[in-house]
Amino acid sequence: DRIKHIRNFSIIAHIDHGKSTLADRIIQLCGGLTERELKEQVLDSMDIERERGITIKAQSVTLDYRAESGEIYQLNFIDTPGHVDFSYEVSRSLYACEGALLVVDAAQGVEAQSVANCYTAIAQNLEVLPVLNKIDLPQADPDRVAQEIEEIIGLDAVDACQVSAKTGLGMEALLERLVRDIPGPRGSAEAPLQALIVDSWFDNYLGVVSLVRIFDGTLKKGDKIRMKSTQRDWEATEVGIFTPKRRPTGILRAGEVGFVVAGIKDIHGAPVGDTITHAKTPDVERLPGFQKVKPQVYAGMFPVSADDYEAFRDALEKLALNDASLEYEPENSDALGFGFRVGFLGTLHMEIIQERLEREYDLDLLTTAPTVVYELAMDDGEIRYVANPSKLPDMANVDEMREPIVRASILVPQEFVGNVIAECEQRRGTQLDMQFLGSQIQLTYELPMSEVVMDFFDRLKSISRGYASLDYGFERFEAAKLVRLDVLINGDKVDALAAIIHRDHAHGRGRALVEKMKELIPRQMFDVAIQAAIGGQVVARSTVKALRKNVTAKCYGGDVTRKKKLLEKQKAGKKRMKQVGRVEIPQDAFLAVLKTN
Numbered sequence: 164d165r166i167k168h169i170r171n172f173s174i175i176a177h178i179d180h181g182k183s184t185l186a187d188r189i190i191q192l193c194g195g196l197t198e199r200e201l202k203e204q205v206l207d208s209m210d211i212e213r214e215r216g217i218t219i220k221a222q223s224v225t226l227d228y229r230a231e232s233g234e235i236y237q238l239n240f241i242d243t244p245g246h247v248d249f250s251y252e253v254s255r256s257l258y259a260c261e262g263a264l265l266v267v268d269a270a271q272g273v274e275a276q277s278v279a280n281c282y283t284a285i286a287q288n289l290e291v292l293p294v295l296n297k298i299d300l301p302q303a304d305p306d307r308v309a310q311e312i313e314e315i316i317g318l319d320a321v322d323a324c325q326v327s328a329k330t331g332l333g334m335e336a337l338l339e340r341l342v343r344d345i346p347g348p349r350g351s352a353e354a355p356l357q358a359l360i361v362d363s364w365f366d367n368y369l370g371v372v373s374l375v376r377i378f379d380g381t382l383k384k385g386d387k388i389r390m391k392s393t394q395r396d397w398e399a400t401e402v403g404i405f406t407p408k409r410r411p412t413g414i415l416r417a418g419e420v421g422f423v424v425a426g427i428k429d430i431h432g433a434p435v436g437d438t439i440t441h442a443k444t445p446d447v448e449r450l451p452g453f454q455k456v457k458p459q460v461y462a463g464m465f466p467v468s469a470d471d472y473e474a475f476r477d478a479l480e481k482l483a484l485n486d487a488s489l490e491y492e493p494e495n496s497d498a499l500g501f502g503f504r505v506g507f508l509g510t511l512h513m514e515i516i517q518e519r520l521e522r523e524y525d526l527d528l529l530t531t532a533p534t535v536v537y538e539l540a541m542d543d544g545e546i547r548y549v550a551n552p553s554k555l556p557d558m559a560n561v562d563e564m565r566e567p568i569v570r571a572s573i574l575v576p577q578e579f580v581g582n583v584i585a586e587c588e589q590r591r592g593t594q595l596d597m598q599f600l601g602s603q604i605q606l607t608y609e610l611p612m613s614e615v616v617m618d619f620f621d622r623l624k625s626i627s628r629g630y631a632s633l634d635y636g637f638e639r640f641e642a643a644k645l646v647r648l649d650v651l652i653n654g655d656k657v658d659a660l661a662a663i664i665h666r667d668h669a670h671g672r673g674r675a676l677v678e679k680m681k682e683l684i685p686r687q688m689f690d691v692a693i694q695a696a697i698g699g700q701v702v703a704r705s706t707v708k709a710l711r712k713n714v715t716a717k718c719y720g721g722d723v724t725r726k727k728k729l730l731e732k733q734k735a736g737k738k739r740m741k742q743v744g745r746v747e748i749p750q751d752a753f754l755a756v757l758k759t760n
């Protein structure tokens with residue numbers, strides 16, 4: 164009855180509520196790692212994750228826990244990312260579990276992301292245990308937050324665990340609750356193998372490594388396995404668990420979570436959501452799997468130096484091996500040359516990919532403003548999707564242009580609700596619902612995705628002193644009066660600066676854009692005229708006046724170090740500039756349209 168002593172669980176939490184800290188503490192309590200190894204938060208393994216303090220890829224850990232009763236339990240827990248861009252990873256992780264810990268910062272309260280993820284867990288029939296974290300903080304108010312959990316989520320939280328992941332307070336009690344209240348998995352080690360691929364990633368030495376949950380049967384090293392989706396057979400060359408380091412055990416049984424390596428060289432050979440069985444039991448049913456995620460925003464990415472094009476393509480290829488949600492295709496821009504149009508799950512995903520490309524592959528890239536995908540009903544009945552403003556077809560042949568609409572759920576303390584409503588209205592939002600839940604208000608809006616992709620999240624934070632939280636998902640396409648806003652630099656249309664904008668906002672945004680760009684484009688040896696145009700008609704213009712003196716003339720004769728510093732600064736700034744015609748345009752200017760609200 165080994166399976167009765169397995170507990171598979173995830174941790175659901177809003178960013179910064181302490182999920183990673185709690186995970187580390189659990190690992191430590193179960194003796195998984197030494198104090199020294201714990202110094203760095205172990206689960207956030209990518210450099211960027213550690214620096215930004217966010218979790219991107221789900222990770223799993225297998226631990227032994229000796230309960231007060233003396234019985235040994237195998238705990239498998241799967242860490243999940245907290246940001247809205249990565250919520251699909253959350254539902255995947257939850258699928259492999261029987262329970263979830265809902266971690267809420269007792270000094271902050273419930274946030275929109277946690278609500279959304281918690282509902283996903285409940286919908287998947289998971290046992291959800293509320294955990295109030297950070298009770299060591301003087302401003303912690305566990306009773307108020309417990310009440311909030313009941314009011315907002317509808318989850319009984321009267322005797323929620325109260326812990327401090329930082330000091331370790333309450334952690335033993337939490338683990339006891341976990342083994343008591345979260346049910347063990349079902350399944351039989353003797354049945355034919357049925358395993359779900361929860362995640363796959365590419366390892367330079369091993370090829371594709373897959374995180375799997377065994378629902379039935381036993382998977383051993385050396386077994387001939389079959390991928391249900393491709394019907395291809397492979398030999399399982401390594402099988403084991405994460406502790407969190409990868410540890411070969413040679414065997415995984417029903418109910419367990421671990422990894423399998425089978426000499427697969429392409430991530431599409433072991434797609435996430437696929438079912439693995441043995442080659443000798445080909446009739447085993449496929450598990451439901453997951454919805455395929457589609458990119459929501461697209462941007463052009465161009466190497467600053469044309470010589471880097473090949474290196475850039477190789478880097479994208481490598482990154483895509485690890486990240487099945489990343490899509491790209493070659494793009495040729497008149498202004499920026501050869502590059503790629505890359506699809507992302509959201510703007511955070513985009514920032515992270517850009518950062519990884521620059522850091523891990525040492526590339527200097529220029530990124531255009533992200534756009535959403537538009538649906539075009541052509542007059543010949545064809546439906547087209549366009550995610551590049553400069554690739555819009557002749558509008559005379561377009562019957563209707565439709566934009567993606569999201570359903571957004573916003574949680575905000577009462578005192579800021581007026582600000583948030585005003586912001587949503589300004590962004591063409593339609594209010595669907597407003598509910599008072601404890602000290603917070605839950606607003607439900609339909610908003611054009613393009614408005615959310617812009618700086619909406621940052622704006623929400625700044626108009627609510629950081630308290631508002633947001634969750635959203637695509638709903639449908641809806642007809643809208645949209646136009647293309649073109650930008651001309653010294654009379655030349657710059658394709659990479661074009662944007663698709665609602666007609667009622669186009670003039671205002673055009674004016675704001677040329678003003679913003681005037682601030683961002685450095686002065687050059689000649690006047691630079693910036694114009695915004697709609698359908699060939701100029702709606703706004705501004706001019707960057709010519710530079711008269713040599714920049715270094717500002718430095719006094721002998722001060723060499725200052726002069727040097729200034730030149731270095733100029734050089735660093737130049738890295739992310741692109742010569743468009745005779746004019747040097749910095750990266751910020753390409754993103755200026757995002758900041759014109």
Ligand code: GDP
Pocket residue numbers: 176177178179180181182183184185216217245296297298299300326327328329330
């Ligand atoms: P995550 O984004 O949910 O993974 O959150 P982290 O585990 O990275 O924690 C976010 C911040 O909260 C970090 O600075 C932690 O040190 C801090 N933190 C986490 N748990 C506690 C706690 O119980 N008490 C206090 N005072 N701080 C905590």
Ligand code: MG
Pocket residue numbers: 182183184207216217218
């Ligand atoms: Mg974390």
